[in-house]
Each structure stands twice: as structure tokens, then as C-alpha cells.
Amino acid sequence: MTASLPPALIFIIAAAITPLVSSRVKKVLGLVAPLLSIALISATPLGAHWTVTFLDYDLVLGQVDKLSKVFGYIFSLIAFLAMLFAWRVEDDLERCSALVYAGSALGVTFAGDFFSLYIFWELMAVASTFLILAARTPAARRAAARYLLVHLTGGLFLLAGIIMRLAASGKLEVGHLGIDGSAANWLIFLGIAVNAAIPPLHPWLKDAYPKATATGAVFLSAFTTKSAVYLMARTFAGADVLIWLGAFMTFFPIFYAVLENDIRGVLSYSLINQVGFMMCGIGIGTPLALNGAVSHAFAHILYKALLFMSAGAVMYRTGKILCTDLGGLYKYMPLTCIACIIGAASISAFPLFSGFVTKSMIVSASGAGGLMVVWLMLQFASAGVFHHAGIKVPFFMFFGHDSGLRPKEAPLPMLLAMGGAAFFCIFIGVYPAPLYSLLPFPVDYVPYTGAHVIGQLELLMFGALAFCLLMMSGLYPAEQRAINLDFDWFYRMGGRAFYRLCDAALNGINRASDRVLVRRLSEGLGRYFADGPSRLALWAARPWWGIMGVRGPELERRQATLRGAMQASVLPVGLAAAMALVMVILLFVF
Numbered sequence: 211m212t213a214s215l216p217p218a219l220i221f222i223i224a225a226a227i228t229p230l231v232s233s234r235v236k237k238v239l240g241l242v243a244p245l246l247s248i249a250l251i252s253a254t255p256l257g258a259h260w261t262v263t264f265l266d267y268d269l270v271l272g273q274v275d276k277l278s279k280v281f282g283y284i285f286s287l288i289a290f291l292a293m294l295f296a297w298r299v300e301d302d303l304e305r306c307s308a309l310v311y312a313g314s315a316l317g318v319t320f321a322g323d324f325f326s327l328y329i330f331w332e333l334m335a336v337a338s339t340f341l342i343l344a345a346r347t348p349a350a351r352r353a354a355a356r357y358l359l360v361h362l363t364g365g366l367f368l369l370a371g372i373i374m375r376l377a378a379s380g381k382l383e384v385g386h387l388g389i390d391g392s393a394a395n396w397l398i399f400l401g402i403a404v405n406a407a408i409p410p411l412h413p414w415l416k417d418a419y420p421k422a423t424a425t426g427a428v429f430l431s432a433f434t435t436k437s438a439v440y441l442m443a444r445t446f447a448g449a450d451v452l453i454w455l456g457a458f459m460t461f462f463p464i465f466y467a468v469l470e471n472d473i474r475g476v477l478s479y480s481l482i483n484q485v486g487f488m489m490c491g492i493g494i495g496t497p498l499a500l501n502g503a504v505s506h507a508f509a510h511i512l513y514k515a516l517l518f519m520s521a522g523a524v525m526y527r528t529g530k531i532l533c534t535d536l537g538g539l540y541k542y543m544p545l546t547c548i549a550c551i552i553g554a555a556s557i558s559a560f561p562l563f564s565g566f567v568t569k570s571m572i573v574s575a576s577g578a579g580g581l582m583v584v585w586l587m588l589q590f591a592s593a594g595v596f597h598h599a600g601i602k603v604p605f606f607m608f609f610g611h612d613s614g615l616r617p618k619e620a621p622l623p624m625l626l627a628m629g630g631a632a633f634f635c636i637f638i639g640v641y642p643a644p645l646y647s648l649l650p651f652p653v654d655y656v657p658y659t660g661a662h663v664i665g666q667l668e669l670l671m672f673g674a675l676a677f678c679l680l681m682m683s684g685l686y687p688a689e690q691r692a693i694n695l696d697f698d699w700f701y702r703m704g705g706r707a708f709y710r711l712c713d714a715a716l717n718g719i720n721r722a723s724d725r726v727l728v729r730r731l732s733e734g735l736g737r738y739f740a741d742g743p744s745r746l747a748l749w750a751a752r753p754w755w756g757i758m759g760v761r762g763p764e765l766e767r768r769q770a771t772l773r774g775a776m777q778a779s780v781l782p783v784g785l786a787a788a789m790a791l792v793m794v795i796l797l798f799v800f
Contacts (some may be wrong), residue, residue, distance in 0.1 A: 216260045216271040216320060217247040217282060218330060221289070221313025221471035223426050225306040237297055240305060244290035246314065251282040258322055267382055270322025277504065280648040281319045281440045284508045287310060288432045288515055291630050295519050301367060304344035308429045311337035315433040319440055323382040325374045327441075331368060331405075335361035338434060341426045342418050353421040356698075360404060360414040368401025387445045392519035399446060406489065407482050408455050409462065414697030415482060416466075420474040420531070424522035427474055431481060439488045439507050449499060457587045459486025464594035469694050471533050471705045473521045473607055477514070480557065480599035481619025483591060484510050490588065491572040494579055498653035502571025504649055509564035509638055513556035517603065520550035523628070524607055524622035530615070535600075538612035545607040546620045549628035556635040558600030558670060564638035566666065567657040568645075574655070592666075593673040596692035600670075602678050716759035 215223070224243040228236045251274075259272035289312040299305055314337055317330030335358065342354040374394035376382060387395045400411075407415045419430050446452065460483050467479035484506070491503030522545045524539060525531045540547040552563070559565035569592070576585045619625070638645050645652040760768060 211358045216317070217250055217286065218313045218317035218320065220246050220250070221309045221316065225309035225313070227649045228306050228309065229302045233300060235402070236302075236305060237293075240293035240309065241290060241297070243309065244286045244293065244312070246781045247286040247289070248283060251279060251286065255721055261322075264325070267323070267325065267384075269326045271317070272320045273384065274320065276648070276650045277440070277444065278319050281436070281502055282316060283648065284511050285315050285433065285436075285632075288511050289429075289625045292425070292432065292515065294630070295428055295522070295624050295627035296607030298621060300425075301344055302706070303340060304423060304426060307337050307340040307344060308426070311429055311433055314436045322384055324375070324384055325382055327384055328365070328369055328372060331437075334364050334434065334437065334459065338430060341429060344423050344426055345421060345423045347421070350421040351543035353418045357414050357418040359611030361409075362585055364401050364404025366401075367397050367404070371395065371399075371401060384444060386447065389446065389449045389451060399449075399567075402438050402441050403455075403464060405434050406442060406485060407435055407459075408489065409459055409482075410697040412459075412482055413696045416470075416475055416478040416696065419478045419481075420472045424525045428515050428518045431514045435481065435485050436507050436511055439485060439492070439503065442489065443492050443500060443503060447492050448495025449493055452491075453491050453581065453584060454489030456486045456488070456493055457584045459483070459489055460591035461486070461587055461594075464591065464598060466543060466694060466696060467594075467598035467602070473524075473531050473533060473536070473603060474518065475660065475694075476533075476598055476603055477517050477521065480595055481514055481552060483595050483599075484514070486591070487569055487572050487588065490584065491575060494572075494575050494581070496575055496579065498571055498578065498655060499575035501646075501653055501655070502575055504567060505547075505642075505645055506565075506568040508570060508645060508648075509556065509568040509635070512555045512631050512634050512638075513564060513658045516549060516553035516628060516635060517557065517599065519608065519624065519628045519631065520546050520553060521603070523624050524617075526624070527617035527620060528615050530613075533606040533610075533667060536607045536613050536615070537610035538608070539615060539617065540608040542615075542617050543608070543619050545625055546628065547604065548602045548607065549625075549632050552632040552635055554600040554604050555671070556639065556672070559666060560639075560670065561658070562636070562639045564642075566639055567642040570657050570662060571655055572652075584780045589669065593669050596670050597677055601674065641650050674770060700740060710721050733739075734738055748778070 221243050224239050228239060230245075231239065252271065254274050256274050256276075256279075258270050259274060261268055261270050261272075263269070289308075292312075296305065296308065311334060314330045314334035318327055318334065321327035321330060339354050339358045339361075342350055342357060348639055371394045372382075374392075374397065378394060387398060389399060404414075405412045415435070416687055418426050442452070463479040463482045463486075467476045467483075470476045470479060487658065488503040488507050488510075491499040491506070492497075521531060522541065524536065527543065528536070528539075530536055543774075556563040556565045559569045573585065573588050573592070576588060620628070642657065646655075
């Protein structure tokens, strides 16, 4: 297996071939690449593989252990389902960007050194940017520009930390770092935190994901944040700061999701909420918590993709995605509605669905660690995510009021992709043992206990009761056509103010320099060199003529003669060149 291709290169080669083949072949190619990746990961033994030497450093493209394997499996699996969902896409830009994006995520997962990790990290940012641009709308172009700037900034943090770490230790191996007060580790942490959408570095997610195409958002929901979850688990497991950042991360998106009108905006906020659970588990750092974070990332990729698929299918058939524009579609898209409900039950952690057997490990780990405040925050967040993702999304999209839309059911490839994701959501929830066997640590955890099942059902039922009471009383916040600004206010509004400040200051200096140095100085020098030599000659000759007694008309005649002679004369070439040199030096100095 060492001589074979790394999984990342399988996807990248497929992307390179895609524009050169027929439509049918490129679609098949998009399905074959993930299947080859799964087979390769399964057959590759633990250890370092695909090692190359570059500038006296060993670059490892395949550091395979249980942690990287479980993320490699889920990234390949979701790439297969997303490619099946995107079967009808004919846009080479979108298809190639998706393949490179998935391959880059696998490159990050199996990178054994920070140099190759950084290359795949930045390639992932660029590919996902083009995936947003594939929507080809003005809103998508603006969102993609903001998205790219944010992620390039995060990449610079990561690169600066890598370089400082290399200078201090001479090592490039990817391993546990911890937050020990060193600037290098903090910079690496910040670089990862940007991709993990840790507040206040999170607004790029809600800003960009709803602007992508119906299929592009499915890919986006799977890779960037979960690659960051993987890398955070690899490098900063047990960092206390992640406990509180993760707990806050589960808490605050709930309020924004309630106000959000865009269905994919709601799902974006719930994505941040769920990644918060993973960050909290990584911060706790016990085997139970880390197993919970990894398994929850696995389950989350599936059910979040399923929710984005159902929203994408509705958007594909109706062209609409706002809560105010949708409703009553369960009659016309029943299979899509069922898929959405399965995804909603999974994210809400209903018993017999995947979220129940994964999220509960993190909550139990917080209780076992005596973190009661964190435990209460996670419980509140669990009820909140059921409220906005478990109820609001299917209610406003498929039930609620009759929107008057009469669409067809989703196309067969979309239904097959949603069916595959729904199957895994139920299978993991009913029989979690295969997933537990893939986790980094041995699992000694039983999710289905009477206390756990009853407690979770009580939490969910009271959440449903609160939603019903708010709707019936008219107190539920009305859906509005508006842009809800989050921390992105600082680079939406603040960025414009900063631009105006720079325009007034720097361009003001440019305008003043142009007015004073270029126009006035050049005009003055032009006038001087046009008339200056004759004035200088007259100034030197007048005393001599005074001594000689030249007066009156004779003086005026001699002055006119001298002035005409000087104006008719040609300055030496060397003198003209010297004057030009002086002018250039003066302009550069000023």
C-alpha cells in the first residue's frame, strides 16, 4: 500500500481529469474516487506512509492511526453521498472544486507534518471558495470574497505558528501541542479556530454557506469545520479553554437561529452549535469525551449533510429557501420531507437516531468531570437545537402555512443520496457498535439506559411544548426578510468605515502630492526654465551696463537683444539631463 496514491491525490487527480471527459464519465468518476479512497484507507495499516523528502525534511502524506482513519472514512463516505446528490450538476467548476475540496480535507487528515498539512489547509480554503463562487450570483461573489479573506487570514496565523515552532524546535511533526503559553502554539490554535468557527471567528460560516448552490452547501457543511475538529483533537486535546469556548459555542447560536429566515442560515447556526459540543469534548480531554467528540463529528457530518440535502432539494425544485416563502410541501415532496425529519431527529438526539448515541457521550463526560455549569449549558443547548433545527426547519419548510408551491418530488439521485444518509443516521442510532469500534479509545459506554432515555425524551418534549405554546400565543418571533448581523458587523460595517478612513488619509496624501509636487512644482520649474536663464543674464549684465553709463532707449534695446538671444539658445544636453535627474530625486524624496 505504501506505493499507492494517498487518498487526497485520488480526489485531486479525479478533479484534473473531470473537464476532459464526457458528462457521464465525470459523474461516475465522482463516485469512484470516494469508493477507492474508502478501500485504500481500509487496507492501509497503521503507521507512516507516502513519505517524501523535501529540503532535508520528511513530509508524511499518510500518518495513519485510529483518529485519522475514522475521519478518513467519514470524509470519503460523505463525498460519495454528496457526489451522488450532485449527479445532475453539469458545472465543471462546481464538480472539480468539490473533488479538490474533499481531497484537501483528506490531505489534512492524513498529514504527518505541518508543511504538507498547511498546503492542504490552504488548498481546502481555495477550493471551497470556488464552490461558493459556483453559484454565480452577486451575493455569492461578495460572500466568497469575505470567506477567502477570513480563511487566508486564518492560514497566515497557522503558517506563522508553524514557522515559529520550526525555528524553536526544528520539528514539523503533527502531534499534541497543548496551550503552554508559547506564541507559536497560540498562533496555530487561532489558525485552527478560524476554520472551526469558534466565536467570535464564526460569522464566515453563516455568511457563506447559504450563498452556495443547492449541492455546494452539502459539501461545505462536511469538511472545513470537521477538519478543524480533527486537527484540534490531534493537537489541543485537553486544553481547558476549549471547554468554555465550546460550551459558549453551543449556547449563543440558538438565539440567532430562531430569528433567521433563511433555512440554510438556520442550519448554519445549528452547525456552529454542534461543533461547540465537539470542541467542549476535546477540551475535557478524557477518553470518553474524546470518543464522544469524534463520534459526534462522524454522526454530525451525516445528519447535517442530510438536512442540507433536503433543503437543497427543496431549493432545486422551487427556487426558494426562505421560511416566509415555503410551507405545505409535505404533500408534494413526501420523501424529502421524511429525510428532513430523520435528519432533524438525529440532530435533536432522539433515541434510536445517531445524535443520541454520540452527543450523550460528551454530556456524560462533562457530568463525570464535575463540570456542572458546562453540563447545564449543554443540556440547554440540546433543547435549543431541537427547537430551531429539529422543529423549525421541517415545520416551516414542509408544514406551516400553504405557500402555494406545487413542486415535483426531488430527482432520483438526490433521493438516493438522502436515503443513504438517512440509513446511516438510523443505523448508527440503533446499532452504534460499528462506529464505537472505529473510535480512538476503547468504548465502555452504554447509551441506552432508562435514566438517559427518559431524561432525553423529557428534555425534547418540553422543548416541543415550548415551541407549540409560543406559536399558539403569537409570541414566536415572526420570520422577516432581513440580514441578521452577528460579529460580522465588524467587517461588514467596520470594514467600510476603515476603507473610507484609508481613502481619506492615504488617497488624500496622494491627491496633495499630485497637486503640489506634480502639477505646481512642475509648472513652476517649467516657467523658470523657460524664462529663468534670460532673467539671470539680465541680472548679471545690468550692473556692468550701469557702470558704462548705458541708459534709456539704449538700455532697453540691449535688454531686449540679450533676452532674445537667451531664449533662442539651446541648453547643453548634459545640463538638461542633470536638471531631469534632480527633478526625479526630488519627487522620490517627497
